[in-house]
Each structure stands twice: as structure tokens, then as C-alpha cells.
Amino acid sequence: MSSFKSINLFGSGPHRFSLSVQGEEVVPNYVLGNxxxxxxxxxxxxxxxxVTGRLVAASESALWTLRDAIAAQLTDPPVPGTxxxxxxxxxxxxxxxxxxxxxPTDRGRVCSIAYTATFRCFA
Amino acid sequence: xxxxxxxxxxxxGTQWNDVTxxxxxxxxxxxxxxxxxxxxxxxxxDAPEQRTTVRVVMDASSGLVAPRPGDAGTLSLTTSPTxxxxxxxxxxxxxxxxxxxxxLGLKHTPTRTIEFIALSTNGAADxxxxx
Numbered sequence: 468m469s470s471f472k473s474i475n476l477f478g479s480g481p482h483r484f485s486l487s488v489q490g491e492e493v494v495p496n497y498v499l500g501n502x503x504x505x506x507x508x509x510x511x512x513x514x515x516x517x518v519t520g521r522l523v524a525a526s527e528s529a530l531w532t533l534r535d536a537i538a539a540q541l542t543d544p545p546v547p548g549t550x551x552x553x554x555x556x557x558x559x560x561x562x563x564x565x566x567x568x569x570x571p572t573d574r575g576r577v578c579s580i581a582y583t584a585t586f587r588c589f590a
Numbered sequence: 591x592x593x594x595x596x597x598x599x600x601x602x603g604t605q606w607n608d609v610t611x612x613x614x615x616x617x618x619x620x621x622x623x624x625x626x627x628x629x630x631x632x633x634x635x636d637a638p639e640q641r642t643t644v645r646v647v648m649d650a651s652s653g654l655v656a657p658r659p660g661d662a663g664t665l666s667l668t669t670s671p672t673x674x675x676x677x678x679x680x681x682x683x684x685x686x687x688x689x690x691x692x693x694l695g696l697k698h699t700p701t702r703t704i705e706f707i708a709l710s711t712n713g714a715a716d717x718x719x720x721x
Contacts, residue, residue, distance in 0.1 A: 481624030481634045521624045521634060553627040573622045573638030574714070581622070 469518070471563060471586070472548035476537050480579060482520025484552040487585075488512060510590070516550055516558055518584040523577055530578040537566055537584070550586050561586040591718075593669050593681070599646065601685070601704075602663025608649035610701070612667055612681075614708075614718060615643045642708040642717045644685060650692050650700035657704060661687040665706060682719045683708040 468478055493506040501507055522537075524530035545562035565585040573579045591614040599609045618637035626633045644665060665685040670678035685706035694700045708717035 481626045481632075483625065483627050521622065523634060573636060575622065575636035575638040575640075577636060579622060579634075579636060579638075 469553050470549075470551045471540060471561070474536070474540070476540065477518055477520050477522070477584070479533050480521040480523035482518055482553075484556075485517045485519065487515035487517060489514060513590050514558070514588040516552075516561060516586045516588075518586070519582070520584075521579050521581045523579045525577055527572075527574075527578050530572065530580065534580075537582075541566055545589075547589075558586070558588065560588050562589055593667065596667040596669045597678070599648075599665075599667040601646075601657065601665045602661065606646070606648055608651075609646055609667075610649070611645075611647045613645040613647075614681075615645070617641050617643075642683075643688075644683060644706040644708055646704045646706070648702050648704070650694075650702040656690050656702060657687045659687050659689060665708075680721050682721070683717050684711070685709065 468475055469482065469484070470476070490512055491508045492510055492512045493508050496502040496505045496507055499507055522530060522533045524533055540563045542563075545564055547560045547562045549557050549559045550561040551557045563584065564587045565583075567583045567585075569581040569583070571580075593612040593614075594610070596609055596612055599606045599612065618639065619641045620637075620639035622634070622636045622638050623632045624634035625631070646665075663685065664682060666680060666682045668678055668680045670676060683706075685708050687704060688707050689703075689705040691703050691705075692700060693703065710717045
């Protein structure tokens with residue numbers, strides 16, 4: 468079971484974990500005023516862990532309960548915590564920075580909605 | 591659902607004779623399918639958008655006047671296991687005509703096929719009512 472700060476935010480439905488681009492952040496030299504061509508390495512990229520899935524609930528109100536639980540973790544400023552995926556892999560010091568829903572709520576046998584949640588390890 | 595030789599079929603108040611079959615098909619026009627991190631198979635599937643279509647096949651020689659695509663009305667048919675009213679069931683649906691076609695076969699009489707899309711009253715209620 469996945470979790471963020473020991474809270475099962477995404478377990479109502481299928482969800483998958485992926486990592487964003489990793490490596491060195493490079494900036495064009497002309498942006499930094501260091502010359503007119505080429506790039507300059509400014510440091511490692513911040514790690515983003517992306518959760519893509521679908522919230523699933525038996526009713527409209529139950530789906531809102533799931534959404535509200537997620538929104539409650541989108542604090543300002545972000546409060547970092549440990550993110551754990553479905554296989555026990557954990558990332559510490561992760562901040563929940565973005566939650567995006569895709570399309571309207573699907574109302575079939577159950578109420579569900581697809582989402583993407585982004586967690587970042589700030590440098 | 592397939593209904594052969596329904597006893598009485600009406601659409602928008604007009605009775606249709608010589609109906610040989612009424613077929614009601616249901617299909618998901620959009621699927622919500624989800625996969626987990628555990629393997630290749632979906633762990634969730636739902637049909638949040640569905641379409642119920644009704645196909646009425648009748649004798650094409652029953653008249654020159656046929657409905658046109660876009661025509662709307664209540665489609666009603668009555669069927670029973672025997673020629674009597676015993677255990678008769680009535681199927682009702684609010685429908686819109688989507689296609690009218692004809693077929694001429696060498697081994698059977700010409701047929702007219704009228705296709706409908708069935709509408710729900712509020713989006714949640716089943717478009718087909720059986721009483």
C-alpha cells in the first residue's frame with residue numbers, strides 16, 4: 468500500500484508511480500551572462516515523484532471525501548514527509564506540490580476521477 | 591436483448607406493422623480502465639459513458655413513409671411469449687432516429703431497418719423501461 472506521511476491518499480483506486488527527469492540542470496550561458504553560446508551546469512535537478520491514478524468511490528460524497536483528504540495535504544508552505552510506493556520504495560523529504568484532475572468525474576458503476584499528483588524533493 | 595415478432599410497436603404515436611425484430615444493444619462509448627504497479631492486467635474498469643441503441647427491422651413494403659434521422663419520440667413495443675396477453679411485457683424508451691436503411695434480398699422480402707439511440711431522462715436512469 469502506498470502512503471504519504473503514513474496516510475493512504477491514493478489507495479481507493481489504481482495508481483502508479485513514476486519519476487521525472489533526473490540529472491544535471493543546465494542553463495544557457497546567455498541567460499547567465501556568461502557568453503553567447505553553450506550551457507552551464509548549475510546543479511542537480513530536484514527529484515519529482517509522480518503518482519498517476521484514479522480515485523474511486525461508491526458515491527459522489529465519498530469521492531469528495533477522498534479529494535478533500537488529498538487537498539488537505541497541499542499545504543502552503545509544503546510540509547515534507549515520506550512518500551512510499553506500492554512496493555515499499557520510500558522517498559524522504561518529499562513535498563506534495565501539485566494535484567491535477569483529468570476531465571470531469573466519471574459516473575458509471577462507481578464515481579471515479581483520474582489524477583496526477585506530484586511530489587518534489589526540494590534542494 | 592432481442593425481441594422477435596413483437597406484437598405491437600409504436601413510435602411517436604404511429605403504429606408500425608410487420609416488425610420482425612427489435613434488437614437493443616448496449617455499448618460503452620468510453621471506458622475508464624486502470625492499472626496498478628503490480629502487473630500487466632487492469633485492476634479497475636468502468637463504463638462512465640454508454641450508448642443504448644435500438645434497431646427495428648420491419649417489412650419495407652409496409653409503407654412509403656419512414657421516420658428521418660433526428661426524429662424523436664417514444665418507442666414502445668409489447669411482447670408476450672404467446673399470442674395472448676398473458677405475461678405480456680411492454681418496453682418503452684425515449685428515442686431519436688439515427689439511421690434508416692433498406693435491404694433487398696433475393697430470399698426474403700425487402701426490409702427497412704430503423705436505428706435509434708435511446709435517451710435517459712436524467713443521465714442516470716436506464717433509457718429502457720420494461721413494465
